Amino acid sequence: MNCVIQIRRTCFFLALSFCVWLTAGCATSETGSRAPRRGDGLREFQRLVLDLRKDVTSTRQAVEALAAATQKNSAAAYARFDESLQRLEVVSIKARARVEAMEKRGDAYFEEWTEEISGATDDESRRAAKGRFAELHRHFEVILKDTAQVRQAFRPFLEESRRLRTTLGPEPRFEAIEQARPMCAQIVSEGQQSGAAMDELLKTLKVAEAAVMAGPAPLPKPRGKS
Amino acid sequence: MNCFMSVLHYDSDLPRGRVTGLAIVLAAWWLAFAPAPAKAQFAPWAGGPPLPFLQGPDLASTLRNGAQMASDQSRLTAQFSKDMGRRARSAGYLMQNLWTDYQNLEIHFQNLRTTFNALGELALQLQSPRAANAAAELQAGLNIISEAFVPVQQEMQAGALNRDTVLRMCQVTNEALLEWQKELKKCSSRLGVIR
Numbered sequence: 001m002n003c004v005i006q007i008r009r010t011c012f013f014l015a016l017s018f019c020v021w022l023t024a025g026c027a028t029s030e031t032g033s034r035a036p037r038r039g040d041g042l043r044e045f046q047r048l049v050l051d052l053r054k055d056v057t058s059t060r061q062a063v064e065a066l067a068a069a070t071q072k073n074s075a076a077a078y079a080r081f082d083e084s085l086q087r088l089e090v091v092s093i094k095a096r097a098r099v100e101a102m103e104k105r106g107d108a109y110f111e112e113w114t115e116e117i118s119g120a121t122d123d124e125s126r127r128a129a130k131g132r133f134a135e136l137h138r139h140f141e142v143i144l145k146d147t148a149q150v151r152q153a154f155r156p157f158l159e160e161s162r163r164l165r166t167t168l169g170p171e172p173r174f175e176a177i178e179q180a181r182p183m184c185a186q187i188v189s190e191g192q193q194s195g196a197a198m199d200e201l202l203k204t205l206k207v208a209e210a211a212v213m214a215g216p217a218p219l220p221k222p223r224g225k226s
Numbered sequence: 227m228n229c230f231m232s233v234l235h236y237d238s239d240l241p242r243g244r245v246t247g248l249a250i251v252l253a254a255w256w257l258a259f260a261p262a263p264a265k266a267q268f269a270p271w272a273g274g275p276p277l278p279f280l281q282g283p284d285l286a287s288t289l290r291n292g293a294q295m296a297s298d299q300s301r302l303t304a305q306f307s308k309d310m311g312r313r314a315r316s317a318g319y320l321m322q323n324l325w326t327d328y329q330n331l332e333i334h335f336q337n338l339r340t341t342f343n344a345l346g347e348l349a350l351q352l353q354s355p356r357a358a359n360a361a362a363e364l365q366a367g368l369n370i371i372s373e374a375f376v377p378v379q380q381e382m383q384a385g386a387l388n389r390d391t392v393l394r395m396c397q398v399t400n401e402a403l404l405e406w407q408k409e410l411k412k413c414s415s416r417l418g419v420i421r
Contacts, residue, residue: 089374094367100366
């Protein structure tokens with residue numbers, strides 16, 4: 001009798017473990033992902049631009065400090081500039097990659113954003129949303145235009161900062177830093193322009209986010225290009 | 227399955243509990259090894275060389291394998307870059323050491339690109355703008371990271387290599403690849419990878 005009970009128990013656990021294994025398999029065999037939330041892409045892009053904005057300011061201030069350095073503190077000023085530029089080079093990669101991909105793929109980003117905002121809505125909202133598609137696309141076009149401005153303004157700032165570092169070399173003499181003051185002034189001006197372009201883009205992104213969050217969601221366009 | 231049940235039911239030599247137990251085990255075996263329902267078909271790798279990572283039974287698991295491999299390779303390349311920088315600081319580091327290290331770093335980076343290219347191609351099969359955009363961003367990220375090699379290449383060609391340039395390349399590559407790896411993890415949901 002004990003033997004029968006033991007066999008029953010073993011069978012039960014075997015069957016149970018099979019069920020668990022099968023259920024686990026089912027849970028991971030589908031292709032898909034977490035459902036995007038309305039405005040996710042816009043918020044993520046704002047965060048990237050904001051991070052880049054901070055590092056551009058930090059590098060611009062480091063160049064200003066380098067230009068104003070005295071013989072006594074020039075080494076420290078240069079070290080600060082070198083460090084902030086290196087950070088900018090790393091931090092900017094994400095934002096630059098996003099901007100390049102957006103410029104290259106254009107409307108595919110709008111499709112992604114409309115996928116996020118169209119979600120599951122009732123028929124009435126869907127009908128009402130049809131009219132908003134054009135309005136949201138206008139926001140998207142402004143974003144693309146501002147993004148191109150940011151790229152155009154940021155590139156010379158980064159390149160000139162790199163050129164300054166190459167010109168000065170490691171552990172530059174104070175005289176070399178003094179001679180590089182006109183170049184520093186140019187970089188500071190480019191940094192300001194780059195910052196202004198980013199501020200404009202951030203404003204545009206905020207307006208677009210408000211438009212996306214308000215009102216009904218538009219219908220997604222039928223997929224063509226991906 | 228009913229067939230199994232009826233056979234066991236009429237075998238009067240076996241105790242009733244044992245019959246039920248065996249039926250459950252057989253049912254479980256049948257469920258485990260029965261042919262799975264057809265899944266969405268995917269083209270594994272159209273025409274080109276074989277995938278640089280393990281192909282799974284479906285697109286989801288192949289994407290997961292690819293993402294894992296790209297992540298491992300980016301970490302490996304970042305670590306190699308860091309070690310190279312450490313070696314390059316020592317006084318006994320010669321031009322021939324640099325040349326070997328630089329070539330190895332390029333090979334690691336190229337392997338990463340090959341893996342990610344294959345992953346990006348697979349992600350396109352999802353036909354979702356989210357996945358295609360995420361792949362384009364990560365691809366652009368790798369292109370930008372590769373710019374870090376340019377100053378060293380230029381100095382090598384000019385025959386005036388500066389140790390500081392090498393150290394900077396190593397540091398930037400290391401940090402940038404670790405950031406890229408984080409971004410890959412973050413983008414994995416957009417790429418259609420389920421962990």
